Each structure stands twice: as structure tokens, then as C-alpha cells.
Amino acid sequence: MRAILSSKWTKVAVFVFCLVPFLVLVGRTLRGQLGANPVEFLQHATGDWTLRFLIFTLSITPLRKLLRLPELIRFRRMLGLFAFFYVCLHFITYIGPDQSFSLTGMWQDIAKRRFITVGFLGFLLLIPLAVTSTAGWIRRLGGKRWQALHRAIYVAAVCGVIHYYWLVKSDVREPLFYGAIVAILLLWRLGDWLIKRGKRAPAQVAAAGIS
Amino acid sequence: MLIRPKPDLTYADITPRSVYFNRREVLRAMGIAGVGLAGGKILSSLAFPGQTALATSKLSGLVKSPFSTTEKPNSIEDVTHYNNYYEFGTDKSDPAKKSQNFRTSPWSVSVEGEVAKPRKFSMDEILKLAPLEERIYRHRCVERWSIVVPWIGFSLSTLAKLVEPTSKAQYVAFQTFFDPTQMPEAKYGGIDFPYVEGLRLDEAMHPLTMLCVGMYGETLPNQDGAPVRIVVPWKYGYKSIKSIVKIRFQQKEPPTTWNRYSSEEYGFYSNVNPAVDHPRWSQATERRLGEIFRRNTLLFNGYGDQVASLYNGMDLKKYH
Numbered sequence: 001m002r003a004i005l006s007s008k009w010t011k012v013a014v015f016v017f018c019l020v021p022f023l024v025l026v027g028r029t030l031r032g033q034l035g036a037n038p039v040e041f042l043q044h045a046t047g048d049w050t051l052r053f054l055i056f057t058l059s060i061t062p063l064r065k066l067l068r069l070p071e072l073i074r075f076r077r078m079l080g081l082f083a084f085f086y087v088c089l090h091f092i093t094y095i096g097p098d099q100s101f102s103l104t105g106m107w108q109d110i111a112k113r114r115f116i117t118v119g120f121l122g123f124l125l126l127i128p129l130a131v132t133s134t135a136g137w138i139r140r141l142g143g144k145r146w147q148a149l150h151r152a153i154y155v156a157a158v159c160g161v162i163h164y165y166w167l168v169k170s171d172v173r174e175p176l177f178y179g180a181i182v183a184i185l186l187l188w189r190l191g192d193w194l195i196k197r198g199k200r201a202p203a204q205v206a207a208a209g210i211s
Numbered sequence: 212m213l214i215r216p217k218p219d220l221t222y223a224d225i226t227p228r229s230v231y232f233n234r235r236e237v238l239r240a241m242g243i244a245g246v247g248l249a250g251g252k253i254l255s256s257l258a259f260p261g262q263t264a265l266a267t268s269k270l271s272g273l274v275k276s277p278f279s280t281t282e283k284p285n286s287i288e289d290v291t292h293y294n295n296y297y298e299f300g301t302d303k304s305d306p307a308k309k310s311q312n313f314r315t316s317p318w319s320v321s322v323e324g325e326v327a328k329p330r331k332f333s334m335d336e337i338l339k340l341a342p343l344e345e346r347i348y349r350h351r352c353v354e355r356w357s358i359v360v361p362w363i364g365f366s367l368s369t370l371a372k373l374v375e376p377t378s379k380a381q382y383v384a385f386q387t388f389f390d391p392t393q394m395p396e397a398k399y400g401g402i403d404f405p406y407v408e409g410l411r412l413d414e415a416m417h418p419l420t421m422l423c424v425g426m427y428g429e430t431l432p433n434q435d436g437a438p439v440r441i442v443v444p445w446k447y448g449y450k451s452i453k454s455i456v457k458i459r460f461q462q463k464e465p466p467t468t469w470n471r472y473s474s475e476e477y478g479f480y481s482n483v484n485p486a487v488d489h490p491r492w493s494q495a496t497e498r499r500l501g502e503i504f505r506r507n508t509l510l511f512n513g514y515g516d517q518v519a520s521l522y523n524g525m526d527l528k529k530y531h
């Protein structure tokens with residue numbers, strides 16, 4: 001298992017897997033199979049995949065520890081970058097067909113619509129994370145600071161869930177489903193941190209963080 | 212030998228049993244229906260992007276209507292595969308799939324309340340109340356999409372006059388059929404059922420307000436409100452209540468489903484108005500199905516010339 005996880009080819013396979021939703025959307029677009037409202041179809045699909053990839057990214061640390069498979073960490077950056085890739089596509093469906101590329105219209109909308117405001121906040125938070133995802137940036141920032149910065153993904157995921165919850169009309173099953181998963185993933189980290197803190201000398205507590 | 216006159220065509224005759232292709236059953240047979248929420252949705256959309264067949268029949272002798280817009284109607288494909296009908300699921304693609312077994316025959320509509328002559332109308336009677344007109348109307352959903360549909364029917368006032376509303380009748384309440392066994396998806400809708408709607412009497416009697424029995428030259432498909440619905444083209448789509456079984460004339464303003472769900476978001480009047488935003492999104496623009504960019508939404512959905520006088524002196528923001 002660990003040998004498979006460490007293989008170069010596994011990384012390639014995961015990359016291809018991450019690209020499948022995109023390729024399916026391209027295929028359906030080319031064949032005109034996006035239903036009656038193609039823009040909405042793409043907007044919803046890319047929004048869904050952003051949230052799913054945020055969840056995949058957040059699952060790595062718990063899985064790595066629970067399954068004792070440290071190699072899983074190799075995939076975390078790629079999953080996170082794919083979340084960013086899908087949110088960019090999602091944003092394009094908004095700024096283009098929804099706002100006709102009008103920046104003033106967009107700002108007004110962001111200021112006025114709370115579901116857009118939180119979605120936009122989530123998007124903004126992901127930008128520095130994508131930029132600093134390289135080894136060079138980890139070195140430049142130093143491990144601790146880099147880690148602290150990348151905790152912004154917790155907030156981005158929560159923003160994504162609230163965004164979804166606020167935009168549905170009355171059937172809240174799907175936003176609650178994603179919300180529950182995000183909650184479990186974040187609560188696990190809290191629990192992990194509390195346990196670690198309990199084991200440490202009080203002096204170290206201040207410096208400790210949630211990974 | 213006695214020659215019997217040919218019996219009249221009845222609604223049951225013109226509504227054949229549905230022949231359709233049920234995606235879910237196929238999936239189940241393939242044993243992949245158990246995969247998770249996300250996976251299942253994706254797999255099914257990958258495997259079967261196709262359509263369900265319609266179980267409608269031709270309506271003949273249609274009269275053209277001066278109320279029709281000259282705008283190009285949407286494809287029947289769009290209008291039958293992008294529906295809000297929460298009794299059959301909340302996704303726009305659900306009603307086309309999940310309403311196919313819905314039994315719409317026999318059917319009758321009870322007209323009651325503050326009327327001199329309350330009575331029940333069978334579908335056959337409704338079809339013969341007046342010449343069937345084809346009216347091409349714009350239809351604007353509160354969710355900011357719009358379509359152009361060639362509806363078939365006649366003014367609701369035709370039926371209303373037959374029952375003779377009394378002077379006490381100020382409002383009209385409508386109710387959709389509800390049967391949880393035929394509509395198992397309803398419990399996830401988040402709104403109460405049966406679905407109810409209402410109009411002020413003058414709105415209900417306005418000639419644009421339609422009692423609708425068909426579209427695109429045929430009887431209504433189940434997902435579009437078979438066998439009979441209301442169409443009010445200057446109001447958001449949810450006012451155009453589907454599959455009605457009851458029409459009640461009354462003195463008090465009736466409760467309406469979406470208003471009960473959230474009165475700030477969905478007013479009783481719900482007139483299309485680009486200047487009055489839904490609390491969560493702007494109503495200034497809409498996307499016509501088939502178009503990429505948004506177009507501007509028109510006050511009263513472009514029917515202001517005919518209906519604006521109904522609301523003279525009224526604060527359209529307050530009474531949204």
C-alpha cells in the first residue's frame with residue numbers, strides 16, 4: 001500500500017482523476033448536453049467540485065493519521081490546487097455570463113448579496129494559498145508561518161458551505177450534507193489539537209498549532 | 212339498424228398511458244445506485260444524458276390569441292426538462308423523470324366558496340367550456356430565468372363567470388393535488404403541501420390570467436402541471452400554480468405556499484418587478500433559457516400596458 005502511494009504513477013493517476021470532472025464538463029459542452037440552462041449547469045457543477053475538492057484536501061491529514069499512511073501528504077497540494085482550479089472556473093461563469101464582465105456590477109453584487117459575499121471571501125482566501133503552494137514559498141515563509149497561513153482553507157471551506165446554504169431556496173439537504181462533512185473534518189482537528197495539548201508541557205501550548 | 216353516434220372524445224381517451232424510460236430503474240439494475248450522493252449524480256448524468264419521452268396528446272381546433280407575444284418560444288425540450296415542481300423533487304431535472312407515473316385521469320376541479328353556483332368540473336367539461344386558444348406568453352421565474360411558452364387554454368374568467376362569484380368574493384384561492392404516495396419526493400421539498408396559491412379577484416378575472424390545459428399543441432406534460440393549471444404571465448412563476456384540484460372564491464386573502472415559507476422573500480402579489488430585489492438576489496436581470504448573457508427584466512414581465520392599472524396607487528415594494 002505504502003509503496004503504491006509513494007509511486008510516481010499514483011500521483012499521475014490522481015492528477016488524471018482530478019481532471020475527470022473538468023473533461024466531462026468539456027465533453028458535455030461540446031456535445032451540447034448541458035440541459036436547458038447550460039450556464040447554470042456549469043456554474044453549479046464547478047461550485048460543487050470546488051467544495052468537493054476542498055473536502056478532499058481537508059481529508060488528507062485526518063486520513064493520514066488515522067490510517068497511519070504518511071505518504072498521503074503527497075497528494076494534498078494537488079487536491080488543494082484543483083479546488084482552486086475549479087473555483088476559478090466557477091468564478092468565470094459568474095463574472096462572464098452573470099455579470100457580463102462588468103466589474104462595477106460585480107462589486108455591487110458582492111457588497112449586496114450575502115451568499116456572493118461569503119463565496120467571494122472563500123475565493124479570496126484561496127488565492128494566497130495557491131500562490132504560496134510551491135516549495136520555494138514554504139522555504140521563504142518558514143514551515144510554521146506557512147502552516148498558519150494555509151489554515152485559511154478551514155475558513156474557505158466554511159465560507160463555501162455557508163455560501164451554498166444561503167443560495168438554495170428551501171431544500172437544504174445538500175448544503176447540510178457538505179456542511180456535516182466539513183464540520184467533522186474540522187472537529188477532528190480540534191480534538192487532535194486538544195489531545196496533543198493535554199500531552200504537552202504548558203510552556204509549549206502557546207506555540208502549538210492545529211495542523 | 213341503429214346507427215349510434217360516435218361518442219365524444221374524453222380526456223381519458225386523449226391521455227395515453229405514459230411510455231417512458233426510467234433512468235433510476237436502469238441504474239438500480241446496474242447495481243450502481245448505491246454509490247454516494249455525489250458519485251451517483253455524476254454517474255447517472257454521464258451514463259444517461261438523454262431524455263424522457265412525453266405522454267401527451269394533440270389538441271386540435273386551436274384559436275390564435277391577440278395576447279401572444281411575437282417572441283420566439285423556447286424549445287419544448289427546454290420547457291419540459293427544466294421544471295420547478297417540488298412535489299416531484301427539487302432539482303430542475305427531477306420533475307421530468309419523477310412525474311411520469313402521476314395519474315391525471317380521472318380528474319376534476321372543485322369550484323367553491325363565495326359563489327352562487329358551486330360545482331365540480333371534470334376535465335372533459337373544462338375542455339369544452341370555451342374554444343381553446345394558443346397564447347404565447349413570457350414566463351419569468353423568481354430564480355431569474357425565463358422562457359417563452361405557447362400555452363393552450365382560455366381566460367380563467369370564463370370558468371369563474373359560470374359559478375357566479377358573489378359580492379363577498381374578493382380573492383381566489385387555488386390548490387394543487389397532493390398525494391404523498393404518488394409524490395414521495397415532496398417530503399424533501401422544505402415547503403408545506405398541498406401547494407396553495409392565490410390571486411385578488413380582479414387579477415383572477417383579468418383576461419390575461421389563463422386556465423391552461425396544454426402547451427405546444429398538446430395536452431400538458433405531467434411535469435408542466437397536467438392536466439390543468441393557472442398561468443399568470445405578469446407574476447413570478449410560482450404564482451402559476453400547477454395541477455389544480457380546487458378553486459375557492461373567498462373574502463380573505465388566502466395563504467400562499469412560498470409566502471408561508473418566507474414572507475420577506477415571496478410576497479402575496481409577486482408581480483415581476485426589476486426594481487424590487489429578492490432579499491438574496493437581484494431581480495433586475497434574467498437569463499432567457501437558450502441565451503448565455505442576462506437580459507433586463509421588464510416591469511410586470513412586459514405586461515404593464517394590460518395590468519399596471521390593477522395596482523394604481525399601490526406601493527409595489529411594500530406589496531411585493
Ligand code: HEM
Nearest residue numbers: 044047048050051087091094119120122123156160164167
Ligand atoms: C470557496 C469558494 C466557493 C465555493 C466552495 C462555492 C461553491 C458553490 C456551490 C456548491 C454552489 C451550488 C451548486 C449547486 O447548486 O449544485 C455554488 C453556486 C454559486 N456560486 Fe459559488 N462557490 C464559491 C465561490 C463563489 C464565488 C467567488 C462566486 C462569485 C463571486 C460564486 C457564485 C456562485 C453563484 C452565482 C452560484 C449560483 C447561485 C444560483 O444558482 O442561484 N461562488 N457555489
